[in-house]
Amino acid sequence: MVFRGSLAVMHLFLFSHKGAYTMEDEKDMCPASIFGSNVFNDSVMKTRLPKVTYKSLKKTIEQGLPIDPSIADVVANAMKDWAIEKGATHFTHWFQPMTGITAEKHDAFISPTNDGKVIMEFSGKELIKGESDASSFPSGGLRATFEARGYTAWDCTSPAFVKDGTLYIPTVFISYTGEALDKKAPLLRSAEALSNAALRILKLFGNTSANHVTATVGPEQEYFLVDRGLYNKRLDLMLAGRTLFGAKPPKGQELDDQYYARLRMRVSEFMHDLDYELWRLGISAKTKHNEVAPAQHELALIFDSANVATDHNQVVMETMRRIAKKHGLACLLHEKPFDGVNGSGKHINWSLSTDEGQNLFDPGKTPRQNAQFLLFLSAVIAAVDDYADLLRMTVASAGNDHRLGANEAPPAIISIFVGEELSAILESIETGKPYEGIERKTIDIGVTSLPNLPKDSTDRNRTSPFAFTGNKFEFRMAGSSQSVASPCYILNATVADTLSRFADRLEKADDFMSEVRAIVKETIKKHKRIIFNGNNYSEEWVAEAARRGLPNITNTVDAIEVLKEPKNIDVLARTGVMSKAELDSRYEIHLENYSKIINIEALTMIQMANRELIPAALTFLNQLAALNANLKSAGAKSKAASDLLTKVSGLVDDFEAYTIALKDAVEAASAIDNPKESAVAYRDKVIPAMANVRAVADELEMLVPENIWPIPTYADLLFRV
Ligand code: ADP
Numbered sequence: 001m002v003f004r005g006s007l008a009v010m011h012l013f014l015f016s017h018k019g020a021y022t023m024e025d026e027k028d029m030c031p032a033s034i035f036g037s038n039v040f041n042d043s044v045m046k047t048r049l050p051k052v053t054y055k056s057l058k059k060t061i062e063q064g065l066p067i068d069p070s071i072a073d074v075v076a077n078a079m080k081d082w083a084i085e086k087g088a089t090h091f092t093h094w095f096q097p098m099t100g101i102t103a104e105k106h107d108a109f110i111s112p113t114n115d116g117k118v119i120m121e122f123s124g125k126e127l128i129k130g131e132s133d134a135s136s137f138p139s140g141g142l143r144a145t146f147e148a149r150g151y152t153a154w155d156c157t158s159p160a161f162v163k164d165g166t167l168y169i170p171t172v173f174i175s176y177t178g179e180a181l182d183k184k185a186p187l188l189r190s191a192e193a194l195s196n197a198a199l200r201i202l203k204l205f206g207n208t209s210a211n212h213v214t215a216t217v218g219p220e221q222e223y224f225l226v227d228r229g230l231y232n233k234r235l236d237l238m239l240a241g242r243t244l245f246g247a248k249p250p251k252g253q254e255l256d257d258q259y260y261a262r263l264r265m266r267v268s269e270f271m272h273d274l275d276y277e278l279w280r281l282g283i284s285a286k287t288k289h290n291e292v293a294p295a296q297h298e299l300a301l302i303f304d305s306a307n308v309a310t311d312h313n314q315v316v317m318e319t320m321r322r323i324a325k326k327h328g329l330a331c332l333l334h335e336k337p338f339d340g341v342n343g344s345g346k347h348i349n350w351s352l353s354t355d356e357g358q359n360l361f362d363p364g365k366t367p368r369q370n371a372q373f374l375l376f377l378s379a380v381i382a383a384v385d386d387y388a389d390l391l392r393m394t395v396a397s398a399g400n401d402h403r404l405g406a407n408e409a410p411p412a413i414i415s416i417f418v419g420e421e422l423s424a425i426l427e428s429i430e431t432g433k434p435y436e437g438i439e440r441k442t443i444d445i446g447v448t449s450l451p452n453l454p455k456d457s458t459d460r461n462r463t464s465p466f467a468f469t470g471n472k473f474e475f476r477m478a479g480s481s482q483s484v485a486s487p488c489y490i491l492n493a494t495v496a497d498t499l500s501r502f503a504d505r506l507e508k509a510d511d512f513m514s515e516v517r518a519i520v521k522e523t524i525k526k527h528k529r530i531i532f533n534g535n536n537y538s539e540e541w542v543a544e545a546a547r548r549g550l551p552n553i554t555n556t557v558d559a560i561e562v563l564k565e566p567k568n569i570d571v572l573a574r575t576g577v578m579s580k581a582e583l584d585s586r587y588e589i590h591l592e593n594y595s596k597i598i599n600i601e602a603l604t605m606i607q608m609a610n611r612e613l614i615p616a617a618l619t620f621l622n623q624l625a626a627l628n629a630n631l632k633s634a635g636a637k638s639k640a641a642s643d644l645l646t647k648v649s650g651l652v653d654d655f656e657a658y659t660i661a662l663k664d665a666v667e668a669a670s671a672i673d674n675p676k677e678s679a680v681a682y683r684d685k686v687i688p689a690m691a692n693v694r695a696v697a698d699e700l701e702m703l704v705p706e707n708i709w710p711i712p713t714y715a716d717l718l719f720r721v
């Protein structure tokens, strides 16, 4: 692929000898000289594999073909030798089960010999396939129906890499009978469906040289950094990833003095180390800056294929956590670590590219290129409108429920921003009336050239959940901690399905261009309700969207329900991305996961209340009681002292009562067998009970002296980095 090849060129092979340089030495080296030094990438394969093997593997990678078993031993051996030179002693099949994080089991390369020694070995069989006990990973019922055994299978389209003395081999994780147990298998299936459908369209436009179409993805990752010492004093941050208590500090983000602000020394050093670590892993960390909230930052990578971008984003999140620890910091990837300041998201930039490097969402210059662009654009508009609920589901999580619709992230309503210019063009196409742009003319697809779409004017609307930004789309609803896999495979699958429908019509058409015109026109007419260029954060939009009949799915439990919709089951089955059984299993996994997260949060809250906060409040109450007694025996009077005693006494009583009520709510919710009903109880009973506990605790925090309150405050966490 063109976009990946260019990165591989940057690798200069300066460090192919074992352990010669440490990270410290590399700190100030030119990124070009270390980029990809720990990746078994194209240039390494080229120099280390026999020519025929290289060619065969390359073809497999580029065209997504099954691996030829006869070359596996050769590749495995070359990989092992290279990894050992990089200091590796182990290999691991690295996979992405439904836990949301990655999994790895390390095996040493050693193999015993007759003389009591070992040699370093790695076979093609070990490279291609691994066996793993699937029963310890979420399978949502697939386990009951099928076997407990799970398999990991090498995904050669994402390069292997060496990290911490282990060779990491990206793999898919599937059941004995081939059901996906992970997020990568559906992603790879969707990539294939998309490529096939897009190629059919390209052929009709006369492009016979493209062999493959790839969804390209560039994620922008937001995160918080807090002091590790303070983090360690907060059980909620450690167990739930977010603060469950904490009064608002006198200063938040209201001065807008954080965004793009100068980087603090410790943060800057962290980012520097992070960049180098990622570059060595061939991950193109590009843009870094401070974000809107205090202690919040962002890192964007240069785009790659959706599959590689997904793997890289997982490595980015893990590496952020690890490097933060080295700098005495803790990296928070939760969607809403702090109440009252912005949470963190992950913007997923998505486009389509041919293996020849043509971006299919680049409007182009000639009428024919424009027509092709408009057809692909129509496919996205139709797919996003038809499957808005499914796309919404891909970003649903307990953490993201705090953000979506909270005026810091897009609402829970999906709409597409295309900008005024393109909107006017689409309207002209639909109505046949002249386009009211700079050049007043009627847009005839395939005949007139589209006016230039200035890229800058397309990217102004930051409130849109799904924005066309000149030559790509930016999906802005994803949560910071989630994998980008599911938004990508749903987009890929639904767009592939729509393109296939278009191709069916176009392949039969007598007059190709007039059929293109008809499809584009019909699509705009039918799906224009999904286009919205205004302020998505406004209340008017919520009302307007309801009038337009757009789904507004406000919480995770409701979002999960869309996996039961026949049209959603059908589109995933039709494109071969997911079977009904796989989808059913995911329905259960998502519900259980939601309930488990709220359960952990509630139990953490109860523990902190009972063992830390209520005792602290009682300590203060005791001091106040003693103070009032002393005053009384001295014959003195203090209204302040007696008022405070009454107030604190009342609040502590409430605190205890609300904590007991929360405990009851959790016990009731967890006792429900039915996963849906249990999740509903967590949403409707446990979450409100948590809010009561928090409100009273936060009020007490403002009254109890600093030296008694046992946990770091928001001001400590946000401003003492
Ligand atoms: P911003 O959204 O902050 O204005 P940029 O426009 O620079 O930032 O792009 C953000 C992200 O979009 C980057 O990760 C970049 O690699 C990615 N991107 C750019 N072009 C494409 C593309 N054709 N396909 C997928 N991602 C892309």
Ligand code: MG
Pocket: 220, 347, 474
């Ligand atoms: Mg962006």
